[in-house]
Amino acid sequence: MPLRLLRQRTSVKWSTYGPDVLPLWVAEMDCDLAEPIVGAVTRAVQRGDTGYWAGKHLRDAFGEVAAARWGWDVGALSSVAVPNVMSGVVACLDAVVEPGTPVLVASPVYPPLAQYPRQAGYPVHRVALTAAGRLDLAALAEAFGHLPSRGAAPRGAFLLCNPHNPTGVVHTRAELEELGRIARECAVVVIADEIHALVSYEPFTPALSAIREAYALHSASKAFNLVGMNIALLWSADPVPISPAIAHGDQISAIAHTAALRECGPWLDQALSALTNRRRLLTDFIRREAPIIGFAPPQATYLAWLDLAAASGARGERISATVLRERAGLALTSGTAFGSANHVRLNFATSPAILLSALERLASVVA
Numbered sequence: 001m002p003l004r005l006l007r008q009r010t011s012v013k014w015s016t017y018g019p020d021v022l023p024l025w026v027a028e029m030d031c032d033l034a035e036p037i038v039g040a041v042t043r044a045v046q047r048g049d050t051g052y053w054a055g056k057h058l059r060d061a062f063g064e065v066a067a068a069r070w071g072w073d074v075g076a077l078s079s080v081a082v083p084n085v086m087s088g089v090v091a092c093l094d095a096v097v098e099p100g101t102p103v104l105v106a107s108p109v110y111p112p113l114a115q116y117p118r119q120a121g122y123p124v125h126r127v128a129l130t131a132a133g134r135l136d137l138a139a140l141a142e143a144f145g146h147l148p149s150r151g152a153a154p155r156g157a158f159l160l161c162n163p164h165n166p167t168g169v170v171h172t173r174a175e176l177e178e179l180g181r182i183a184r185e186c187a188v189v190v191i192a193d194e195i196h197a198l199v200s201y202e203p204f205t206p207a208l209s210a211i212r213e214a215y216a217l218h219s220a221s222k223a224f225n226l227v228g229m230n231i232a233l234l235w236s237a238d239p240v241p242i243s244p245a246i247a248h249g250d251q252i253s254a255i256a257h258t259a260a261l262r263e264c265g266p267w268l269d270q271a272l273s274a275l276t277n278r279r280r281l282l283t284d285f286i287r288r289e290a291p292i293i294g295f296a297p298p299q300a301t302y303l304a305w306l307d308l309a310a311a312s313g314a315r316g317e318r319i320s321a322t323v324l325r326e327r328a329g330l331a332l333t334s335g336t337a338f339g340s341a342n343h344v345r346l347n348f349a350t351s352p353a354i355l356l357s358a359l360e361r362l363a364s365v366v367a
């Protein structure tokens with residue numbers, strides 16, 4: 001999609017900075033919506049179908065995709081709709097652990113996974129990922145083991161990001177099974193945020209297929225660029241008694257997500273192939289023009305986690321997201337809120353022309 005049209009968008013990605021800044025920060029995609037989504041939403045609006053959502057279709061549509069893409073049978077599982085993934089994570093916590101129960105995250109991590117539980121009154125502990133950005137299962141076992149007993153109630157909750165944002169790591173079945181084993185042993189509940197699952201370049205393992213007693217949140221929002229028409233499903237073996245104030249979906253969003261899951265498989269395959277090309281463009285560029293930047297191509301997501309620890313500007317100064325924006329007109333996401341001040345996160349779900357222009361701006365500051 002051309003820059004001129006993207007600049008007409010009013011979403012946060014395109015309205016936060018002025019016309020001299022290229023925005024490759026928040027996780028929105030610079031693509032047209034898939035035609036079946038446009039058609040389904042347009043027809044729904046034309047027939048005035050904007051009442052309360054009846055709760056049908058989305059669960060089945062997701063089940064078909066889960067079976068086809070991941071061999072995951074959700075038929076026997078319980079599901080409940082929530083307005084979005086993050087409200088679902090907090091509502092799930094509220095339903096399955098006691099107030100004040102410690103919440104653990106593998107850090108660096110998508111900031112709201114730490115912030116929202118903290119704001120809801122749960123003490124949050126960060127357990128560092130390994131240097132390769134993977135779950136450090138030994139460190140997690142130790143952290144789980146140190147949680148004080150709460151009688152029959154869970155001692156803690158671990159918020160799994162699967163695939164992991166920002167490193168783009170896809171956790172393996174063996175890692176998930178081991179995580180399940182240590183969580184079970186220490187009475188820790190696992191809640192998985194699987195919002196990026198459909199944007200995987202490697203085989204994806206749903207947490208619930210490896211950890212029977214986990215809870216998992218899914219949404220088509222990231223894969224089909226529907227964060228402005230949002231809905232998510234919370235999946236679990238047994239029903240989760242989440243607050244009725246949260247347990248509902250929005251009709252138009254449900255129609256959009258159902259059309260995405262039912263009719264847009266080929267669109268998604270094309271998008272994944274385009275993203276694979278962008279990932280290659282980005283990887284080649286960094287290796288060739290800015291090898292000082294630490295970078296491992298993500299196994300999932302359209303987010304690149306760039307390590308600027310070794311990079312410095314012309315006057316030897318540290319390069320941050322603010323420096324890149326002010327000096328090169330490039331808006332990336334600062335790593336600070338994720339838990340790593342040396343990193344920035346770049347969203348490569350854009351055209352090759354915009355991506356190349358952004359990379360040239362980046363290299364002009366760090367090289």
Ligand SMILES: Cc1ncc(COP(=O)(O)O)c(C=O)c1O
Nearest residue numbers: 027084085086087110165193195
């Ligand atoms: C890992 C992760 N979880 C949740 C969200 C936000 O989801 P929602 O808007 O459905 O709360 C994002 C958005 O980028 C994300 O990357």
